[in-house]
Amino acid sequence: MINREIADILYEAADILELNEVEWKPRAYRKAARKIEDLNEDISNIYRDRGKKGLEEIPGIGSRIADHIIEYLETGEVGKFEKLKEKSPVKTGELVEIRGLGPKKVKKLVEQLNIKTVSDLREAVEQHQIKNLTGFGEKTEKNILKSIGMFEKSHDRMQLGKAMNLAEDVITYMKEHSDLEKIDYAGSLRRMKETIGDIDMLVIASDPDRTMNTFVSMENVERVESRGVTRSTVILKGGIHVDLRVVPAESYGAAMQYFTGSKDHNIALRDLAISKGYKLSEYGLFGKVSQEKVEGESEQGIYERLGLQYIPPELRENRGEVDIARQNSLPELVTLNDIKGDLHIHTTFSEGSDSLEDVVRAAEDMSYEYIAITDHSRSRRISKGMEIEELKLQWEEIDRISGEYDVKILKGAEVDILKDGSLDYPDEVLGGLDIVVGSVHSGFESAKEEMTERIVAALENKYLNILGHPSGRLIGKREPYNADFDMIFETVADKEKILEINSHPERLDLNDKLILQAKMFGVKFSINTDSHSVPNLDFMRFGVGQARRGWLTKDDVVNTFSYNSLKKMLKA
DNA sequence: GCCGTTTTCGGCCCGACTGTTTTCAGTCG
Numbered sequence: 001m002i003n004r005e006i007a008d009i010l011y012e013a014a015d016i017l018e019l020n021e022v023e024w025k026p027r028a029y030r031k032a033a034r035k036i037e038d039l040n041e042d043i044s045n046i047y048r049d050r051g052k053k054g055l056e057e058i059p060g061i062g063s064r065i066a067d068h069i070i071e072y073l074e075t076g077e078v079g080k081f082e083k084l085k086e087k088s089p090v091k092t093g094e095l096v097e098i099r100g101l102g103p104k105k106v107k108k109l110v111e112q113l114n115i116k117t118v119s120d121l122r123e124a125v126e127q128h129q130i131k132n133l134t135g136f137g138e139k140t141e142k143n144i145l146k147s148i149g150m151f152e153k154s155h156d157r158m159q160l161g162k163a164m165n166l167a168e169d170v171i172t173y174m175k176e177h178s179d180l181e182k183i184d185y186a187g188s189l190r191r192m193k194e195t196i197g198d199i200d201m202l203v204i205a206s207d208p209d210r211t212m213n214t215f216v217s218m219e220n221v222e223r224v225e226s227r228g229v230t231r232s233t234v235i236l237k238g239g240i241h242v243d244l245r246v247v248p249a250e251s252y253g254a255a256m257q258y259f260t261g262s263k264d265h266n267i268a269l270r271d272l273a274i275s276k277g278y279k280l281s282e283y284g285l286f287g288k289v290s291q292e293k294v295e296g297e298s299e300q301g302i303y304e305r306l307g308l309q310y311i312p313p314e315l316r317e318n319r320g321e322v323d324i325a326r327q328n329s330l331p332e333l334v335t336l337n338d339i340k341g342d343l344h345i346h347t348t349f350s351e352g353s354d355s356l357e358d359v360v361r362a363a364e365d366m367s368y369e370y371i372a373i374t375d376h377s378r379s380r381r382i383s384k385g386m387e388i389e390e391l392k393l394q395w396e397e398i399d400r401i402s403g404e405y406d407v408k409i410l411k412g413a414e415v416d417i418l419k420d421g422s423l424d425y426p427d428e429v430l431g432g433l434d435i436v437v438g439s440v441h442s443g444f445e446s447a448k449e450e451m452t453e454r455i456v457a458a459l460e461n462k463y464l465n466i467l468g469h470p471s472g473r474l475i476g477k478r479e480p481y482n483a484d485f486d487m488i489f490e491t492v493a494d495k496e497k498i499l500e501i502n503s504h505p506e507r508l509d510l511n512d513k514l515i516l517q518a519k520m521f522g523v524k525f526s527i528n529t530d531s532h533s534v535p536n537l538d539f540m541r542f543g544v545g546q547a548r549r550g551w552l553t554k555d556d557v558v559n560t561f562s563y564n565s566l567k568k569m570l571k572a
Numbered sequence: 573g574c575c576g577t578t579t580t581c582g583g584c585c586c587g588a589c590t591g592t593t594t595t596c597a598g599t600c601g
Contacts, residue, residue, distance in 0.1 A: 024584065028573040062574050100590095102599050135598075139591060351585090381587055382601050441601075442588070 001169055003043050005220075005237065006072055007033040010065070013081045015096055016088045018103040019110075031060040038353060038533040044073050094118050099147040099477060100140065108133055122148050154476030156197065158240060160542055161505025163189050163196035166240060170201065170218065178214040180205050182252065186259035190313045192545030194475060194508045198241040200259050208246040215244045251283045253299035258282035264318035265311075272306055272322060280306075314548035319516075333548045334527075336541050338560040341370035341407075344414065344437050344468060344500065344528030345537075349394050350375035351383040353533045356397055362534045364407045370563045372412035372435045373398065377424035379416045380441055386413070388429055395432070408563050410434040414468055416441050421457025423464065430463035435570055437500065437528075439468030444481060451483040459491045465570055466526050467492060469502040469509040477506075485514060486521075493521040498558055501527045501550075503543025504536070515550025524569075526558050 010033035014026035035058055036043060046054040047070060055066040068078045094117055095106045109115040112133055113124055121144070124130050131141040167185040174183055180203050184190075187200035205211035212232050216224045225233040231245045247255040258266065259282065273280040277288050284296025285305055295301040303310045308325040312333055315321040324330055346352035347359050354362075356373060363371045375394065376385040386394065391413065398409050412435040416424040423430060423438060430436055438458050446454070458464055470488065471480035492499055499518055502509045507530065510518065515525070527543040529536055547557060554560045558569060 025573050027584070031574080060574070064573060100599070104598055135592065137592060143590095379587095380601085382585060384585065445590095 001042060001165065002073070003036050003039055004165070006043060006069055007036045008238070009072065009078065009081060010036070010068075013084060015103070016084050019088065019107050021103075028060070029065070032058075032065050035060045035353070038535055040535055043069065047073055095121065098144065098151055100143045101147070105135065108135065118148060118151060150476060150479070154195065157195035157476075159475055159505045160189070160192065160194055160196060160508070160545070161539065163199055163240070164542075166236065166242070167199050167201070169220075170199070170242060173218055174203070174211075174214060178205065178211045179207060180211065181249065184256065186256055187261060190260045191262065191316055192314050192542070192549060194511060194546070198243060201242065201244045202247050202252065202255050202259060203244060204249050204252055205246050211246060212244070249297065250293075251296045253302060254280075254284040254296040255282045256299045257302055260313050260316065262317050265316035265321070268318050268322045269306065272308075272326075276306060278306070312548060314545060315551065317549070331551055331553045334544060334552050334554045334557050334560060336544050338554045338557070339368075339527065339540060339544065340562065341368045341372070341559050341566075342529050342531070342537060342540060343372040343410070343412070343435060343466065343526050343559055344374050344502070345371055345531045346375055346414075347373060349373075349384075349386055349390060350380075351532060356394070357401055358534055359531070359537075360401060360405050360407060360409060362537055364405050366537065368407050370408040370410060370566065372410035372437075374412040374414040374435070374437050377413055377415040379418065379424045385416075385424075388425065391425075391429065412437060414439055415464075417454060417458040419443055419454065421454040421460075423458060423461055427463065430461075433463070434567075435466070436464050437466045437468040438464040440472055440481065444472055444478065446482070448482045448484060451481045452487055455483060455488050456491050459488070459495050459497050464497060466498045466500050466528075468500045468528075469507050469530070470499055471509050471511070471514060473507070473509055473511070475506050475508065480509075485517065489518045489521040489523060492518070493523045496524075498524050498526045501525050501543045501547050502530050503527060503539040503541075503546075504530045505539060505542055508542060508546050510546070510550070512546055512549035515547065515552065519550060519552065519556065524558050525552060525556055528559070 010029045014029040018026040052066050052070060055061055055069055056063065068080065071078050095101055096103065098118065098121070109121065109130065113129060115121050115124055125141055125145050128141065130136050131138055167189055171183050174180060182204040183201065185199060185201050187198065189196050189199055203211060208229050212227060212229065216227050216232055216234055220237050221234045222237045223235045225235055229246070231243065233241060233243050235241055245255065270280045273285065279286045279288050284293045285302050286293050295305045300310050308322065309328055309330050311321050311325050311330065314333070321330065342363065345359055347354060347356040349356065360371070373394065376383040378385045378387050395411055398411055402409055411433050413425070413433055414437045417438045417440045418424055440455065455467070459467065472478070473480040499510060501515065525547065527540065527547055529539040529543065531537050531539065558566060561569065
């Protein structure tokens with residue numbers, strides 16, 4: 001989608017301007033970029049239908065930025081920004097992604113040590129060059145080294161949400177421009193892994209040659225790595241590899257199985273095939289002696305022939321799923337359809353960008369039975385956390401519109417868990433809420449014992465219902481808190497609290513492994529989006545994906561319950 | 573560069589934290 005490209009250009013321009021100590025403009029650009037990211041509609045359609053006026057109606061976009069967008073839509077670049085990039089001494093994008101480095105420090109590094117890339121930076125750190133610069137020191141050097149490690153680890157992979165958008169754009173494009181019988185994504189994307197390396201796609205095509213032409217000439221292709229009749233690889237703008245394979249219909253199931261992986265799962269499956277006198281490949285399941293194909297068209301059929309229950313892609317990590325499928329005892333995993341509501345949503349009352357009523361309307365469109373409005377509590381000034389009076393105004397607003405919609409609205413809040421483990425509103429206020437999500441938003445570097453005690457103390461508060469983003473990690477940016485998660489999960493079970501599975505693509509917290517670990521304690525979960533805008537409500541599917549990777553069933557997840565059962569549970 | 577029933581000019585989320593300093597700059601959320 002072109003929205004993504006334009007947002008990225010504005011972010012980049014903001015970074016460069018900030019380096020040059022231009023004031024306020026960077027903020028304006030970023031605000032506009034954020035709005036464009038959150039748009040429901042393709043921005044080129046807005047321009048086509050309503051012209052410059054339409055663009056200017058988007059908050060944060062005025063006459064100048066609208067002009068830049070129009071220039072980009074018409075020519076594919078923005079002259080002003082191109083010049084800016086030329087004049088800028090440094091590829092900022094990379095360096096400002098390093099945690100601990102902002103524009104000021106980057107500027108110093110560029111000017112004094114001629115550091116332009118992360119690998120330059122690594123070299124300088126290893127030679128202890130930077131600790132001597134004013135403003136830097138021993139600890140900064142150590143922290144930067146740690147951040148470089150995280151950057152490098154995550155850099156060649158992208159977040160699930162971004163990969164999914166790209167894959168779906170490719171599918172839409174290919175369906176529109178080529179005569180296809182079938183097209184699907186496979187690989188780690190189909191397994192809903194939290195980060196994705198390459199995107200793998202399979203098609204059945206009547207005219208493979210034409211299909212490949214369409215694929216390699218898509219508008220967002222930056223480079224064609226290889227172009228064949230059965231397989232092509234392109235690199236999209238932004239550096240993402242997409243692989244397309246043309247597969248005959250009679251092998252489609254086998255190919256989907258093979259290319260979905262994981263590698264370890266496939267090895268386990270091939271072993272099983274051999275033990276049953278078969279050979280399994282991406283072309284099908286063959287009799288070892290007869291060499292005859294016994295299955296290939298259907299993925300389901302392959303599992304059946306091997307004497308297995310169908311194993312959903314999210315479970316294919318060789319974590320015991322093959323044995324359990326053989327015993328016919330795989331859990332019936334929770335699905336997106338089971339979800340009856342979203343219990344962590346922000347609105348304009350705090351840092352959300354859509355109004356309470358817009359959110360409610362969207363939830364109604366999604367046929368949710370209920371939602372919880374959970375804006376930030378007062379300590380969180382940066383996110384416009386609500387003072388008690390504002391919270392009460394929100395309650396009035398909820399009461400006012402409740403009658404007008406079918407969806408039930410729970411009065412909630414995302415309440416900070418303060419340093420000492422207490423919650424950010426007094427009990428009498430918490431008592432007036434239908435649901436309380438408690439989250440840690442500060443002091444991420446605390447020692448293990450301190451963090452564990454803080455969270456356990458919060459869980460002992462009778463008004464807390466859900467522990468929000470329980471590990472606090474940000475994918476590729478921040479490690480989980482140092483805490484004793486066994487003890488936390490045990491307390492959650494003991495106090496009958498709920499663990500959140502935060503669906504935001506940069507969090508996915510709890511992750512699959514911690515979900516599995518927590519499930520052992522018999523706890524309940526809630527899959528929430530932590531939405532900051534209406535389009536964010538769609539993140540739900542990523543959270544459901546992680547829940548499935550953690551082997552959860554409908555019964556494990558409280559927001560599959562009916563409104564009445566949920567209410568009963570929250571009161572108890 | 574954007575925005576306005578507190579403004580068409582003068583504001584723009586701002587407090588906590590860290591590590592550097594020796595009273596504060598830079599970064600984060």
